[in-house]
Amino acid sequence: MANPPKPTSFPGIANAPLVGLAEGNGAFNNYHYAALVVVVPYFVKSFLPLVNRGGFRTYVFTVMLLFIPVTVGYWAAISNFGGRVNQKVVLPGKDIEQYITIKDAELKAKYHGKEKIPMQVFHDAYFDGKIDFNGDVLEILEQRHDWAKFNFTPELFKFFFTKFLPDVIMHTRTQDETQVREHYDRGDDFYEWFLGPRMIYTSGVIRDPSQHETLEQLQDNKLEVICNKLDLQPGDRLLDIGCGWGTLVAYAAKNFGADATGVTLAKNQTAFGNNRIRDNGVSAEQARILCCDYRDIPTDRKFNKIVSLEMGEHVGFLRYPKFLQQIYNLLDDDGIFVMQISGFRVQWQFEDLIWGMFMNKYVFPGADACRNLGWHINCAEGVGFEVNNVDVLGVHYSATLWRWYINWLKNKELVVAKYGERWFRTWAFFLAWSTIVSRQGSCSIFQIIFHKNLNAYQRIDLHANHVSIKYPRTKDLVSIN
Known part of the structure; x- marks a missing residue:
């Protein structure tokens, strides 16, 4: 057997113990699944009386009729009995007690x-107080493969077909407004108890993993990175779609002299953001937060810099190309668009999918983060964008989530007093499990620089953003003759 993976010991992240590096069940096979969807209805049509007398239309009807039962059967079987990706980490095999x-x-x-x-x-019972962790939530979750299994249950199937699919497909204005406001207008104190004073609900950026940078340092690093990737200059017209509490808008206006506009559906975020702009000495003529649906962003002006940080997950995969097309139309021909968005790995494990279902049900209703990097890029290229640069920030998000988790635990008494024990448990579990998921690659964060794919675009202007190919020379190298 190959050597097991080695745990890390960087102060900047929550490092996994060896057992936390175990691979889960990733046995799902698209070809096997597709074959069952096609073949099972064929045999049913061929051998059932009366049905076997029908033609092709009867077969198509049988496929439609059996699609959900076949899907449920295959997913249930493969999630229960499929094997782990590999056995390099030997699980302790302790009793779940x-x-x-x-x-x-x-x-x-x-x-x-x-x-x-x-x-x-487990997590439903934990939220109801029927189960407790024997210790720190994050530490016990690191060992989850020794006491939990990631199989599709009847409750998951019910949620998937009756709630998850309709929500991520439809994404009506009313649905988006209701879900966003129920989530983000819960109370600014609720979010400040884990986001801290920056009030930024997106991944920060590690500058030095050998140091334990504070949450505020991670977020300040991210703000600086975004503004530099945008090549932000005084007077630039910046649009932040899904601006949250307006911190980036205020930062860009105050530090870079940008004329900045933020857009959010949440009323509390709008008020908080406009107050933050004012409190930082920036006039309402230079920066402002608008409370509106992204589909209603005014079209009477264009922007030469646009940013969207982890908002695209709320658009829905059917509307996603239209969302990107809208951004393309709002952007000047010589403009820059920076998107930060989450996505699943292509070779996913069942833990990844079950985590995504949990997130959609309890944390981000209607959100769809199961697209991969290639899908995001293909959609953007399809509407006329060109990729300039991609950075993968999964481990940076893990570092951010870990700090949110620590803050949440510190404020337990305040949370329980106002929102109750169940809310505290739900979000402690969410922050801990997500710290693991983002660190191990189940769901990562992609930070992508786009511009319009036009012949006249001066691509050399973005050379400064190609930091990853500008390694410092550590020694003199000899050319090969």
Whole structure:
């Protein structure tokens, strides 16, 4: 057997123990699944009385009729019995009582000893106070593969077909407004208890992993990176789509002299952002936050710099090309567009998908982060953009989430007093599990620089952004004859 992976020890992130580096079940196969969707209805049509007398239309009807049962059967079987990606990390094989305490009698009778508990069953029971972690949430979750299994349960199937799919497909204005405001207008104090004074709900950037930079340092690093990738200059017309609490808008106007406009659907964020702009000595003529749907961004002016940080996940995959087309139309021909967006790895594991379902149900209703980097780029190129640069920030997001988790635990008494024990548990679990997921590559963050793919675009102007090919010379090298 090959040597197991080696744990890291960087102060800048929450480092996984060896057991936390175990691979999960990634046995899903698109070809096998497609074959079942096609073949099972064929056999049903061929052997059932009456149905076997029909032609091609009957077969198509049978495919439609059996699509969901076949999907459920395959996903249930492969998620329960599929093998791990590899066995390089040997799991300890401890009883689950070493990790969690089940207080509910019915659950305790089903899951004990070596009988692992489905993650969906576990987290729902944990939120209800029926199960407790035997220690720190993050530390126990690092060892999750030894006590939990990541299989599709009846509850997950129900949510997937009745809530998740309709939400991510439709994304109506009313749905978006309701979901965004229910989430982001919960209370500024709720978010400040883990986001800290910067009030930035997107990934920060590690500058030095050998140091434990504060959350504020990570976010200041990110703000500086974004403004430099935009090549922001005094007087530039900047649009921030999904601007959150307006920190980037205020920062860009104050430090770079930009004429900055932010857009959000959340009323609390709009008020907070405009106050932040004013409190930083920036006039309303230079910077402002608008409370509106992204589809209603005024078209009476164009912008030469546009940024969208982790907002595209809320657009929905069917509307995503239209969203990018709208940005293309709002951008000057010589402008720059910087997008920061999350996405799944192509060779996903069942843990990745179950985490995504949990996020959609409990944290970001209607959000769809299961697209991969190639999909995002293909959509952008399809509407006329060209990629200038891509940075992958998954481990940076892990570092950010870890700091959010620490802040959340510090403010437990305040959270419980105002929002209750269930909310505290839900978000402690979310922040801890997401710290792991983003570190291990299940769902990463992509920071992409785009410009219009026009012959006249002066691509050399963006040479400064190609930092990754500008390594410092550490020694004199000899040319090859």
